[in-house]
Amino acid sequence: MQREIIKKLPKVELHCHLDGSVSMEAIKRLAEINNVDIPTSDIELRKKISVSKNCRDLKDYLNCFSFVLPLLQTKESLTLAAYDVLKQASDENICYIELRFSPLQHMEKELSQKEVVEAVIEGVKQGSHDFDVECGLILCMMRHRSEKENQEVIEVARQLANEWSLAVDLAGDEARYDTALFEKPITIAHNYHLPITLHAGECGNQKNIVDSIRFGATRIGHGLTMKDTMDIKQLCVDHKTHVEMCPTSNLQTRAIESIANYPFMEYLELGIPVSINTDNRTVSNTTLTDEICLLDEYFNISYQLLKEVMLSSINQSFTSDDKKQKISKLIDEAYESVV
Numbered sequence: 567m568q569r570e571i572i573k574k575l576p577k578v579e580l581h582c583h584l585d586g587s588v589s590m591e592a593i594k595r596l597a598e599i600n601n602v603d604i605p606t607s608d609i610e611l612r613k614k615i616s617v618s619k620n621c622r623d624l625k626d627y628l629n630c631f632s633f634v635l636p637l638l639q640t641k642e643s644l645t646l647a648a649y650d651v652l653k654q655a656s657d658e659n660i661c662y663i664e665l666r667f668s669p670l671q672h673m674e675k676e677l678s679q680k681e682v683v684e685a686v687i688e689g690v691k692q693g694s695h696d697f698d699v700e701c702g703l704i705l706c707m708m709r710h711r712s713e714k715e716n717q718e719v720i721e722v723a724r725q726l727a728n729e730w731s732l733a734v735d736l737a738g739d740e741a742r743y744d745t746a747l748f749e750k751p752i753t754i755a756h757n758y759h760l761p762i763t764l765h766a767g768e769c770g771n772q773k774n775i776v777d778s779i780r781f782g783a784t785r786i787g788h789g790l791t792m793k794d795t796m797d798i799k800q801l802c803v804d805h806k807t808h809v810e811m812c813p814t815s816n817l818q819t820r821a822i823e824s825i826a827n828y829p830f831m832e833y834l835e836l837g838i839p840v841s842i843n844t845d846n847r848t849v850s851n852t853t854l855t856d857e858i859c860l861l862d863e864y865f866n867i868s869y870q871l872l873k874e875v876m877l878s879s880i881n882q883s884f885t886s887d888d889k890k891q892k893i894s895k896l897i898d899e900a901y902e903s904v905v
């Protein structure tokens with residue numbers, strides 16, 4: 567495949583964190599608005615907000631979030647950031663993106679969880695209108711936060727589900743906090759009929775994948791730790807559990823040792839639906855086009871396969887059936903010239 571063609575084709579992304587994906591230009595603007603000093607040289611600033619391609623250290627990865635989060639604590643800042651990520655998506659012809667964030671991470675100043683989500687909705691409303699990108703939002707519970715706080719994430723998702731397409735996720739330190747600890751809030755979300763995707767099998771126990779499916783997740787983020795366990799892979803096949811794969815991020819955090827061992831083709835061949843994602847555009851210094859090129863380099867993907875991945879991604883997205891149909895048709899037509 568050719569990079570320029572990949573970039574032009576309509577694409578779907580399901581796993582992208584807002585706080586890890588704010589562009590350098592937007593970060594400069596946010597620093598100005600918030601009166602925060604940041605490095606004046608682009609090279610120095612880049613070091614603060616992105617890990618280098620060679621860097622393979624989780625601590626460095628997390629430091630980038632500590633840098634950007636203080637800039638995302640007001641309504642104006644959150645609206646601007648959400649708008650900025652939709653612009654980036656549109657720049658590489660993403661036609662549908664699901665953007666995720668935890669309202670709990672943006673309450674350092676005066677905002678309530680609900681106000682955080684409303685500010686992001688405002689940004690994606692403007693962005694999807696201006697850039698012609700469809701967008702869904704996913705609210706993340708955090709593994710290190712209290713049950714009460716996480717239950718409130720679910721309540722806010724339910725309250726605002728009429729305003730915008732909202733789903734729920736569980737993010738944070740998987741190695742320290744097993745998914746089973748969050749059965750209660752996840753079950754509440756399930757009972758509210760909120761769509762559920764959970765980070766599972768990125769670095770933690772592979773039982774987290776089993777529990778995620780058991781608690782009602784139809785998708786999981788990463789799903790790498792089941793790589794060598796046929797029973798769990800079969801469980802995903804049987805449940806059609808979709809795995810959101812994020813290759814560059816997984817290499818940077820050492821969730822996987824090399825791209826050659828990445829189970830992308832293996833999952834597909836087994837019949838596990840997968841999507842290709844950036845995880846964090848700025849922190850990982852990547853785009854969806856980059857991620858597809860990376861996989862193509864090692865696995866020699868055809869346009870036909872890419873089309874199938876995009877169609878199955880939109881099919882397992884959390885948008886309405888109408889939008890799924892509309893976007894599938896768009897993909898079908900656009901890929902006709904290359905397959």
Ligand SMILES: [Zn+2]
Pocket residue numbers: 581583765787845
């Ligand atoms: Zn993630």
